[in-house]
Amino acid sequence: MDIETARREHLKPAVSPSPLQSLLQDSTLPSTTHPGVLTLAFQIQHNLQYQHSWTGLRLHTHSPLTNAPFPRPLLSGLPPHRLYVHPDEQIELLKEAERKRKASKKEGGGNDVLKIEPEPEREWILPTRLSEKWTLGRLSEIFDGIGLVPPDAETARQEEDGQVNPWRTTKRIVLAAADSDSTVVYYIVHDGVVKPRQN
Template sequence: MVISDHLEALTKIVLHNLRYQHDWVEVHQYTKPELPRPMIYGLPPKRLYVHPDEQVAIIRAEKETGQRIEPEPELEWVLPLHLSEKWTPGQFAALFDAIDSIPPGGPDPDSFDLDDPASQWKLWQGPKRGKRVLLATVQDDSTVTYYWIFDGLVKPRQN
């Protein structure tokens, strides 16, 4: 994949922002022929997203064990975009088709214990995890704004 100067600059801005403004670690650029552009994946300092059903499973596990459960951070996909770009649903669908739900280096979805009722909430970090991408929208002044985008319909979170 030949990366244009424009895409390379966007990717560098977002990589820098994640590492030095948001304290992400293990941040890597990711390219493959099926992807329409380079992506990034990395590990944020704290958990960014908890699925609503995972939230319910965590509450159940906390009641069963009597201990507070604090979900650990997990690797996340990031897509650098410029504010002026217009993406279609078809482009996002192609992007989701080209990636796995868990970025490289994340847990193996087959390594989870499906029979342990106290750890059912952990399945949301593996086999139950849906595809999601953090859109990193870069503005002309290099400000980066982040938005979640999911593959398919996702139940709204409860606050």
Template sequence: MATEANTPGEPQPSALQTLLTTSASDPNHPLYLTQLAHQIAHNLEHQHLWTNLRIHNVSPLDSSPLPRPMVTGTPPQRLYIHPDEQIALLQVQKAQGNKGLGEVKAEREWVLPSHLREKWSLRRFAEAFEKIGIMPPSSGEDDEDEEEQTNKWRTKKRVVLATVDDDSTVVYYIVHDGIVKPRQN
């Protein structure tokens, strides 16, 4: 816990420690879940260059509390390309005589903060998926039209499961709600 005046020789609190000790409490969630969401948002912004980050405590669908605070934001590049979209992009590139997929616009993503010691079940994932939409709500900072944000290939809900270990290592997994068509090799 940060103190007002540090004794001589005592190190100053880190930026993350200061953020966590001053993070606003949420009456719907325990403090450790709120701090976990802030830690993940901090990691996404400073280590992975995500933008337009926002922490959500209530569902955008019905304004009821989320099972836990969740983060939304825009990664620097698209995290997932649906296999059918990938085929369509390759066909367009082939017709134009270009190589590769070219520039694919990044999309806002839901991020579900968790700790490595937590036990996850299909029921717990279903509770989180039940309260979110396919696309996260706009941050209000985006200059894009809502039509531009709509991806016809994005038909399933998905979250980026952000799992923190005790040593502050964070790993990220994409988790879909339901069965998703596998990629073609």
């Protein structure tokens, strides 16, 4: 065995890249978008997937409505729990849960807990930096290019079967703001005025 081979055998094995590094290295980045904005989108995608258990995450660089490029890339995905429940839907869900609870009590079940778990819905996500300034005009550009629900095969099937949520009548996005220390905060932003939630 020569000296070079012996030296290689005693070296520590190479450290494998993190999931975020792998995502950035393996992705084919569209040439029309600034790489820093795409890196931010991948950072948010990674945070949603590994920290918040979102599934079905996709990167969108073009509007599904007009096929025009977005001012910046958007993400879409499915959260583990519903993020927003319309106040009128909330009332209906409570009424339905109360009916089920009463029916269960009549059948001998002693469950007094109202359990309300609406199905999660696909959401649009707008990756931003906390230091960015967003105006109504800039947000309007984003809303003009999106539909109520992000496109995917499941959404298309639900629309065909008439199973889309009738309470979802306003476009919304999840504004994901990343800070310089890699923390991310999320805000729900609606297109227009919405009825306030009841607690």
